[in-house]
Amino acid sequence: MTRRQLSLNAFIYPAGHHEAAWRHPTSAAERIYDAAYYQEIARTAEAGTLDAVFFADGPALQGDITHNAVGRLEPITLLTAIAAVTERIGLIATASTTYYEPYNLARLFGSLDHISGGRAGWNIVTTGNDAAAANFGLDAHPTHAERYARAREFVDAVVALWDSWEDDAVVLDRAAGIYADRSKIHEIGHAGRYVRVKGPFNQPRPPQGHPVLVQAGASNDGRAFAGRYAEAIFTAHQRLADAQAFYADIKQRAARMGRRPEHVKILPGISPFIAGTEADARALEREFNELTVPAYGLRQLERMTGTALGHLDLDGPVPVELFADAGDVTDNGRSRLQVVAGIVERERPTVRGLLHRLAGARGHRVFAGTPEQVADTIEDWFTSGAADGFNVMPPYYPGGLEVFVDTVVPILRERGLFRSEYTGRTLRDHFGLPRPENRFAGRTEVAAV
Amino acid sequence: MTRRQLSLNAFIYPAGHHEAAWRHPTSAAERIYDAAYYQEIARTAEAGTLDAVFFADGPALQGDITHNAVGRLEPITLLTAIAAVTERIGLIATASTTYYEPYNLARLFGSLDHISGGRAGWNIVTTGNDAAAANFGLDAHPTHAERYARAREFVDAVVALWDSWEDDAVVLDRAAGIYADRSKIHEIGHAGRYVRVKGPFNQPRPPQGHPVLVQAGASNDGRAFAGRYAEAIFTAHQRLADAQAFYADIKQRAARMGRRPEHVKILPGISPFIAGTEADARALEREFNELTVPAYGLRQLERMTGTALGHLDLDGPVPVELFADAGDVTDNGRSRLQVVAGIVERERPTVRGLLHRLAGARGHRVFAGTPEQVADTIEDWFTSGAADGFNVMPPYYPGGLEVFVDTVVPILRERGLFRSEYTGRTLRDHFGLPRPENRFAGRTEVAAV
Numbered sequence: 001m002t003r004r005q006l007s008l009n010a011f012i013y014p015a016g017h018h019e020a021a022w023r024h025p026t027s028a029a030e031r032i033y034d035a036a037y038y039q040e041i042a043r044t045a046e047a048g049t050l051d052a053v054f055f056a057d058g059p060a061l062q063g064d065i066t067h068n069a070v071g072r073l074e075p076i077t078l079l080t081a082i083a084a085v086t087e088r089i090g091l092i093a094t095a096s097t098t099y100y101e102p103y104n105l106a107r108l109f110g111s112l113d114h115i116s117g118g119r120a121g122w123n124i125v126t127t128g129n130d131a132a133a134a135n136f137g138l139d140a141h142p143t144h145a146e147r148y149a150r151a152r153e154f155v156d157a158v159v160a161l162w163d164s165w166e167d168d169a170v171v172l173d174r175a176a177g178i179y180a181d182r183s184k185i186h187e188i189g190h191a192g193r194y195v196r197v198k199g200p201f202n203q204p205r206p207p208q209g210h211p212v213l214v215q216a217g218a219s220n221d222g223r224a225f226a227g228r229y230a231e232a233i234f235t236a237h238q239r240l241a242d243a244q245a246f247y248a249d250i251k252q253r254a255a256r257m258g259r260r261p262e263h264v265k266i267l268p269g270i271s272p273f274i275a276g277t278e279a280d281a282r283a284l285e286r287e288f289n290e291l292t293v294p295a296y297g298l299r300q301l302e303r304m305t306g307t308a309l310g311h312l313d314l315d316g317p318v319p320v321e322l323f324a325d326a327g328d329v330t331d332n333g334r335s336r337l338q339v340v341a342g343i344v345e346r347e348r349p350t351v352r353g354l355l356h357r358l359a360g361a362r363g364h365r366v367f368a369g370t371p372e373q374v375a376d377t378i379e380d381w382f383t384s385g386a387a388d389g390f391n392v393m394p395p396y397y398p399g400g401l402e403v404f405v406d407t408v409v410p411i412l413r414e415r416g417l418f419r420s421e422y423t424g425r426t427l428r429d430h431f432g433l434p435r436p437e438n439r440f441a442g443r444t445e446v447a448a449v
Numbered sequence: 450m451t452r453r454q455l456s457l458n459a460f461i462y463p464a465g466h467h468e469a470a471w472r473h474p475t476s477a478a479e480r481i482y483d484a485a486y487y488q489e490i491a492r493t494a495e496a497g498t499l500d501a502v503f504f505a506d507g508p509a510l511q512g513d514i515t516h517n518a519v520g521r522l523e524p525i526t527l528l529t530a531i532a533a534v535t536e537r538i539g540l541i542a543t544a545s546t547t548y549y550e551p552y553n554l555a556r557l558f559g560s561l562d563h564i565s566g567g568r569a570g571w572n573i574v575t576t577g578n579d580a581a582a583a584n585f586g587l588d589a590h591p592t593h594a595e596r597y598a599r600a601r602e603f604v605d606a607v608v609a610l611w612d613s614w615e616d617d618a619v620v621l622d623r624a625a626g627i628y629a630d631r632s633k634i635h636e637i638g639h640a641g642r643y644v645r646v647k648g649p650f651n652q653p654r655p656p657q658g659h660p661v662l663v664q665a666g667a668s669n670d671g672r673a674f675a676g677r678y679a680e681a682i683f684t685a686h687q688r689l690a691d692a693q694a695f696y697a698d699i700k701q702r703a704a705r706m707g708r709r710p711e712h713v714k715i716l717p718g719i720s721p722f723i724a725g726t727e728a729d730a731r732a733l734e735r736e737f738n739e740l741t742v743p744a745y746g747l748r749q750l751e752r753m754t755g756t757a758l759g760h761l762d763l764d765g766p767v768p769v770e771l772f773a774d775a776g777d778v779t780d781n782g783r784s785r786l787q788v789v790a791g792i793v794e795r796e797r798p799t800v801r802g803l804l805h806r807l808a809g810a811r812g813h814r815v816f817a818g819t820p821e822q823v824a825d826t827i828e829d830w831f832t833s834g835a836a837d838g839f840n841v842m843p844p845y846y847p848g849g850l851e852v853f854v855d856t857v858v859p860i861l862r863e864r865g866l867f868r869s870e871y872t873g874r875t876l877r878d879h880f881g882l883p884r885p886e887n888r889f890a891g892r893t894e895v896a897a898v
């Protein structure tokens with residue numbers, strides 16, 4: 001029997017996840033709009049037999065660009081360029097159900113799956129940033145509940161479009177002049193409140209059946225959504241106990257939906273500073289923290305708390321009242337705020353100290369240590385019901401991923417926790433997820449195409 | 450002085466432009482959802498130093514899939530995969546202003562331009578096929594006038610988004626902690642009737658400033674649009690005189706808009722059957738025509754004319770009344786019908802004869818001849834005020850493009866009409882188009898980002 005295997009995903013962030021990475025001499029901040037840079041990063045991840053690379057996304061300029069490299073290329077096109085120069089690694093892009101049309105997005109992900117030979121994944125988000133609304137002719141960002149209501153219809157429609165052509169719809173009978181069996185190409189007739197799509201789709205079913213559905217919401221609605229649809233979940237936890245509670249909750253929700261819990265991979269974020277000694281790793285983290293621009297971090301914290309903070313003394317304590325209404329972890333859209341409130345409550349940091357705690361990965365867990373120590377904490381969370389793998393968030397790129405692949409991955413392999421070579425070709429293969437059946441298979445009504 | 454140079458664009462169509470290409474033994478119909486197939490085709494076009502490759506598109510399943518290979522991958526992703534394995538060739542994708550959101554589309558084309566190092570072009574269409582409406586929650590396809598009204602606003606917004614970052618907005622001053630000069634990143638504040646986009650954009654200005662704007666509408670509204678925005682125009686003409694009239698009209702319209710006529714490249718379609726002798730070329734065309742499925746062609750003609758035609762005798766004459774209301778060439782959305790009406794009036798074909806005439810390229814000009822003869826007609830149209838180059842539409846792929854590149858391109862080079870190697874790197878370079886100035890350059894208001 002082989003041991004249960006870790007899933008490892010490289011979360012690519014332009015110069016790195018640390019907000020000051022772009023200032024560090026080892027970062028490649030000059031190259032963040034250059035496809036070759038990301039192709040090289042993806043090849044590094046593939047050399048480490050990682051499951052996938054992943055890009056976040058939002059249809060607006062987010063964050064204070066004066067002090068951070070917050071511009072972005074569009075991730076589906078970028079992953080297509082990566083697909084062309086890699087063979088095995090999965091390719092996960094974020095896209096918004098609030099600000100896309102399902103027919104367009106189904107085509108983009110379907111094509112990415114065809115082009116990559118079955119390696120596409122979609123991180124389904126409803127978009128938290130309300131600046132997006134004004135880029136789409138809306139007076140206001142739809143409410144959290146409305147966004148999730150639309151998201152459910154949206155995903156139902158997209159998945160139905162992917163099923164629109166049965167796997168054997170194309171006949172290609174040259175002699176008879178029959179290209180496709182049109183009784184195997186179906187309208188989907190999705191008529192919801194937010195989304196109406198008739199179909200049929202205009203491309204064959206993707207190689208994976210459905211590109212892998214990934215999700216990253218943490219609210220009650222988000223978790224319900226995840227329990228129903230998600231095949232992999234990105235999540236942010238500082239502490240083992242919180243991660244365990246989240247893990248148990250999601251697995252239960254999936255089971256209640258009649259799904260097999262092992263078909264939902266839960267991947268907390270970890271942002272590792274890695275060096276030969278723990279002291280050197282901590283020094284490296286400090287080096288990055290000292291490059292932060294306090295005005296930038298304060299602005300991020302202001303957006304998170306919704307309060308003006310310009311008056312705070314950087315070296316004074318964080319006022320605990322700031323987080324008085326952080327509320328329950330399942331509050332709408334405020335899960336990250338709750339993570340931060342926990343840090344403040346436990347650690348009573350100065351304002352500067354809190355900014356440094358958040359600078360690494362926006363509330364995700366930052367860990368400084370030796371390769372052994374990083375492998376230990378990964379194994380610990382993996383074997384104690386907190387994670388099925390990790391969303392690896394290198395504080396700086398490309399070096400931070402290289403050191404992870406070169407030093408941590410070999411240890412995980414030695415321990416029998418992680419593959420030494422790819423055994424499959426698709427992202428579903430890597431994650432151990434089945435290829436979904438086609439809802440239309442076997443139905444015989446003739447579609448009017 | 451070098452002679453005025455031809456622009457040549459390879460219009461890629463899955464198995465080929467001839468509707469029976471997928472049945473022909475030389476076609477690669479098995480590979481039409483395989484990115485490698487299109488990458489090979491693009492490399493052939495690049496070996497021939499063509500200006501660009503181009504994909505048509507529509508967000509619906511169009512045409513009778515029982516008898517033709519009408520499924521499609523999404524073209525922007527496909528061109529991104531092509532970008533990754535080519536160096537110089539331009540990459541033009543069709544996308545609809547009726548069924549996209551400007552912020553999303555600006556990002557996709559902007560990213561394609563970044564990823565390809567300045568090789569992107571956008572064939573702007575309003576989508577003729579009314580089946581698309583039902584895939585986007587609409588009860589009806591918007592009217593022709595409304596589609597063009599939205600198209601104008603849409604393109605204004607997209608182009609403004611591409612200008613949102615001035616070329617020197619990114620400062621990347623590590624020491625000072627300044628990533629960008631935010632006074633050089635602008636909101637666009639587009640508030641129209643159909644399109645409202647605030648901005649700013651979330652990526653740097655594309656390498657070309659603006660990806661090249663291509664257009665293919667032929668109605669009055671379409672021509673007005675082209676005169677204002679288009680830098681290249683795809684068009685369908687059977688006869689030199691019609692092409693000359695169109696050419697003169699568009700160049701005049703551009704001049705009236707204050708543009709330089711040579712900055713609008715007019716590219717009629719030509720679908721060449723090429724062989725060592727004219728007789729062999731004609732025999733090859735016949736071979737393809739004999740593979741057509743009459744039910745398919747009739748159905749296409751029914752959609753074009755809006756009349757049921759199932760009762761017609763294939764070997765009887767085409768009833769001229771069918772085209773009685775084809776109207777003027779500038780009638781809305783009916784320009785192709787007018788081309789067909791011209792064929793019927795001049796040639797008085799049988800129904801089968803007409804279906805064969807249209808089978809080659811849906812009303813575009815089909816030409817069977819030797820390489821010399823193909824080069825002659827290209828030179829003739831080019832030097833007599835009918836064309837600045839051609840949209841080359843091989844009847845079958847990949848062979849039909851290979852024979853064009855191997856036999857016709859060398860003749861055009863010998864005659865000094867076409868480049869022997871690329872002299873530039875971007876699609877604008879190939880077409881001889883200037884890089885547009887940024888509308889915001891020099892303005893100093895501080896954008897609220």
Ligand SMILES: Cc1cc2nc3c(=O)[nH]c(=O)nc-3n(C[C@H](O)[C@H](O)[C@H](O)COP(=O)(O)O)c2cc1C
Binds near residue numbers: 334335
């Ligand atoms: C690893 C990770 C990546 C995320 N990436 C994105 C993203 O790219 N775009 C986005 O709008 N939200 C992103 N989110 C935010 C979530 O989608 C979600 O909005 C947030 O966790 C709040 O949860 P809720 O939406 O269920 O209230 C991400 C969250 C996590 C944990």
Ligand SMILES: Cc1cc2nc3c(=O)[nH]c(=O)nc-3n(C[C@H](O)[C@H](O)[C@H](O)COP(=O)(O)O)c2cc1C
Binds near residue numbers: 670718781
């Ligand atoms: C070479 C060529 C390619 C075209 N490609 C498309 C296409 O991909 N998608 C589309 O909806 N229309 C396409 N069209 C149609 C035109 O955009 C336009 O709708 C048609 O010529 C009718 O003109 P009008 O829209 O101005 O009435 C194409 C036309 C030509 C000549």
